[in-house]
Amino acid sequence: MLMAATKSLGLVSYICSRCCWGNSMAKSRPRGISTKENYKAGGRSSELAKAVFSVDGMTCSPSIGAIEEALRRLPGIREAVLDLLNNKVRVLYYPSSINEETIRETIEHAGFQATLINVDINERSTADQVCKIHINGMTCTSCSSTIESALQAIPGVQKAQVALATEEAEVHHNPKTVRHNQLLQAIEDAGFEAILISTGDDSISKIELKVDGLDTDDHTVGMIEKSLQSLPGVQEIVIYPELNKVSISYIPDMTGPRIFISVIESTGSSKAMLYPKGKGGREARRQEEVDQYYRFFLWSLVFTVPVFLTSMVLMYIPGINHVLDIKVVKMLSVGMLLRWELSTPVQFIIGRRFYTGAYKSLRHGSANMDVLIVLGTNAAYFYSVYSLSRAAYSKDFKGTDFFETSSMLISFILLGKYLEVLAKRKTSDAIAKLMDLTPETAILLALDDEGNVMSEQEIDSRLIQKNDAIKIIPGAKVAADGYVLWGESHVNESMITGEARPVGKRKGDMVIGGTVNENGVLYIQATRVGSESALSQIVRLVESAQMAKAPVQKFADSISKYFVPLVIMLSFSTWFAWFLAGKLHSYPKSWIPSSMSRFELALQFGISVMVIACPCALGLATPTAVMVGTGVGASQGVLIKGGQALESAHKV
Incomplete structure (x- = not known):
């Protein structure tokens, strides 16, 4: 039964892959040019x-x-x-x-x-395109809802879906009505940073080349731009002089990376090669985010642990408690001053990102989790400052400060964010491993007019172009999707179909990149490379699954819109109810601590409601679980098509 289930699962994976078969690191501003208009003007249409x-x-x-x-x-x-x-x-x-x-x-x-x-x-012009955009600065589902609303308000946008866990937006739009730069502008106007990932045309591939000397010679940059513009099939060129990097979007049917390298080197002043892997893109952003939150959390611990110890532990140790209770001015003690000094950097320096997020959210008329965190921690912090100032001017005031509450709350939230981005990075690593199934190198054949092999050359597999003849030796991975020119062998296609039994291949049979050649030598012709390959389609399928919202997540999103205003209202209502009860003498006067008024007691209860509501996982738990689940599944050979499938899995 287990074997049958495995084969069924493999068949599902195979069907998914076959169905979809046909379908910025630099802080400086890149120098870029879109060549699509120039390409059309030259009389050649890429439509x-x-x-x-x-x-x-x-x-x-x-x-x-x-x-x-x-x-x-x-x-x-x-x-x-x-x-x-x-x-x-x-x-x-x-x-x-x-x-x-x-x-x-x-x-x-x-x-x-x-x-x-x-x-x-012009079939492509009439069809909707799916544009993918990376978004920085989202903290909760309120942020994603704000961006979705901003995008859907643009004429020509059919559907906009924003995933908090992956920090990406998927926008279905009519390219004749709205261009992707307008989508980026709308996201930035909403207070978030937007980076274009893809324009949504699967027929367009992207390659990054390292070109020496770009950072020192503007004349070289200009020559490279003009040379690449003249090539048929080149859609967009973006040059990063500081990184010596050239990013080229192109149609694989018309041109390829070896042609780009040849054209660049023909200018005579530059040497071009493939840009090293792992030097940019999503993985670098993920790692940078992980490192950033790790540093924030460590620094917050450096200040928060002493605040916690002085307020909760050391005050009960004989000898130390006498030192902390030494009065500096009237009722102001050493312990209170120490907690104030230590909690201030946590509140305003380490916690600065929460203030920035809250400001952006309020500026656009919405309230996200950052607003709640800022309100809660500031209420605890400034009430403590008020208590401290009262103690400095009073001889009988015995109020309590809550500096440990604000600093510990920020530390816990930073810990949660660190664990969240760590899970995201591991999921990105799982998806990256899928692409690593393709071999690093391939044996390129040079054929004469009669199809005889003239020479062999080992090249990077990323340099394979459409219609290239490739040699696959026994035990090697198939370098690209294509069909067998000549030769016979058996190929293990379990990574696609789940079936471990090798499949016989002979002249005319199709092969899939990443599968393993068991025995015999195969000579294949590449038919699908870059973004068109089956492996790339599978990766896109997994990424699309992470974008899809589970039913429970949609429910959480609808609640989150009202969550922050509701908490603020409940907090205010709690304060007002206790203050009114105190005015009407509805509770014994003995409930009020000495030297504290009814107003201050009511304020403490209101602050408590605000503080407790801060670390809310309502909008983060489900998207993170869906992202990690689909990513881990992909690394194990199981393709999960979104949160709805995961939510229904317990019924199987």
């Missing part, structure tokens, strides 16, 4: 076209496979969808690389009669 063909002779799945395999080998084909019931084939393609007549002839060469029904140019 997709859709052609629908009527095909006679499709009777079963093998016939579908024959047509699909033939079309995938063509340059410029983005997607081919076959409708067996209606005998139709819908093909998405780049008109600059291939035309509909070539597609029709290819179908007929596969043994079927094809007739062109209709052609729709």
